Amino acid sequence: MEKRSRNAAATRQAILESAMTAFTKRGYDGAGVREIATDAGVTAMLVNRYFGSKEELFAEVVDTMLAPPTMVPGESGASGGAEAASEPETRDESRKRVASRELARETAKALAARTAPGADHLGPFELMLRSAANPRAAEILRAGIERHVGARFADALEGPGTHERAELGLALLAGVWLLRTVIGTPALREADSALLVEQLTSMLSVVVEQ
Amino acid sequence: MEKRSRNAAATRQAILESAMTAFTKRGYDGAGVREIATDAGVTAMLVNRYFGSKEELFAEVVDTMLAPPTMVPGESGASGGAEAASEPETRDESRKRVASRELARETAKALAARTAPGADHLGPFELMLRSAANPRAAEILRAGIERHVGARFADALEGPGTHERAELGLALLAGVWLLRTVIGTPALREADSALLVEQLTSMLSVVVEQ
DNA sequence: CGTTCATGTCTACACTCGTAGACTTCACTT
DNA sequence: AAGTGAAGTCTACGAGTGTAGACATGAACG
Numbered sequence A, B: 001m002e003k004r005s006r007n008a009a010a011t012r013q014a015i016l017e018s019a020m021t022a023f024t025k026r027g028y029d030g031a032g033v034r035e036i037a038t039d040a041g042v043t044a045m046l047v048n049r050y051f052g053s054k055e056e057l058f059a060e061v062v063d064t065m066l067a068p069p070t071m072v073p074g075e076s077g078a079s080g081g082a083e084a085a086s087e088p089e090t091r092d093e094s095r096k097r098v099a100s101r102e103l104a105r106e107t108a109k110a111l112a113a114r115t116a117p118g119a120d121h122l123g124p125f126e127l128m129l130r131s132a133a134n135p136r137a138a139e140i141l142r143a144g145i146e147r148h149v150g151a152r153f154a155d156a157l158e159g160p161g162t163h164e165r166a167e168l169g170l171a172l173l174a175g176v177w178l179l180r181t182v183i184g185t186p187a188l189r190e191a192d193s194a195l196l197v198e199q200l201t202s203m204l205s206v207v208v209e210q
Numbered sequence C: 001c002g003t004t005c006a007t008g009t010c011t012a013c014a015c016t017c018g019t020a021g022a023c024t025t026c027a028c029t030t
Numbered sequence D: 001a002a003g004t005g006a007a008g009t010c011t012a013c014g015a016g017t018g019t020a021g022a023c024a025t026g027a028a029c030g
Helices: A008-030 A033-039 A044-051 A054-066 A092-097 A100-114 A124-131 A135-155 A162-183 A193-208 B008-030 B033-039 B044-051 B054-066 B091-097 B100-114 B124-131 B135-155 B162-183 B193-208
Strands: none
Touching: A008 A033, A008 A044, A008 A054, A008 A124, A008 A135, A008 B008, A033 A044, A033 A054, A044 A054, A054 A124, A054 A135, A100 A162, A100 A193, A124 A135, A124 A162, A135 A162, A135 B162, A162 A193, A162 B124, A162 B135, A162 B162, A162 B193, A193 B162, A193 B193, B008 B033, B008 B044, B008 B054, B008 B124, B008 B135, B033 B044, B033 B054, B044 B054, B054 B124, B054 B135, B100 B162, B100 B193, B124 B135, B124 B162, B135 B162, B162 B193
């Protein structure tokens, strides 16, 4: 661990990244300010000094983790293990050119891979699922989803009711993530990957295709 | 509120019902033993005296709320104080006679109705979604789902991979419940009911129909 | 060099939490 | 009516929470 001698920006970033993993792994209520601070090599009070309060820190974490991934290679979004949950390479514009069924399949494959028993990909879904219990956190999440994710997913669709259909797809993704990783129901954990992708693709196609 | 003068069974039941609503509304971490006790007209210590600990109380709540049919149209599904309705009829058999598409549609309609903006139907889904953040609670939930819900839903299906397909359906239900009520994303909240039922039916049919 | 001010720490407060042990009060039996 | 055991309460502890205010520190600048 490097020293980071009195660099405000670096310290702030360290706190933010520590908060990302803490909130994602333990949820808003489960993560403590002291824990976040210690992991960042800092005192608890400094967290509030930089972010105002735990709630404001959480809001910034949500904003960071739900924001679309930066294409600029210089910025590595998060070293703490937080990546945005979207398909590997395809950006919004190129997505529309891809056949709808293919979009559904790629999404299904990505979901299946990240929620596989071995993988421990922390991501915005876990952040949401583990923090939804707290009403204040839920409101912050709602705002973040509305601002970032919902619109981004809806843009990938065509036809009428894109927002509603996008959120229906999101609901399926969130539910599978919940049961497969957070809860850990055996039937879904041990499900055959190829078969799972197949079923998810079919379900997603309902809302993805026109 | 009646007096319930020193009746052990009634007191236990009162605590259990109070715990159901508290855990469902605020989640495992959010609900306090003192709050549960006060709502039952009792001291906090009596809760632990009857149930051993908060965790054991939660386990009994989970067992109670997951035991009766949850999402299937014929049932009331615990609106706050769940009543143990005994029902000797062969529900499973009659269900299988219903056309698969009809099962999907009925389920979709029930889900849409219970997650509508006005309705405040507390149920096992909220219990799960609000308590999943705590690992101990998640494990208890996993056991309960495996013991009760998964198998029951799988029994309503036919063909291969019933457990996996049942849990995929459950995932969709849970995700919609999450986004629509716990998080409260506007696109799903304000979605047209009939259209929502239609899309949900199509998505569910993928896993419900053979 | 010494001053300065952002950067970071320490102590402390005012809670809430789950729960353990000792105590009291009531309903029922004899 | 007296006794007894179950039913319920009281006090308290130890740990943990978020955060406010006072204090220390060190790097950059005159």
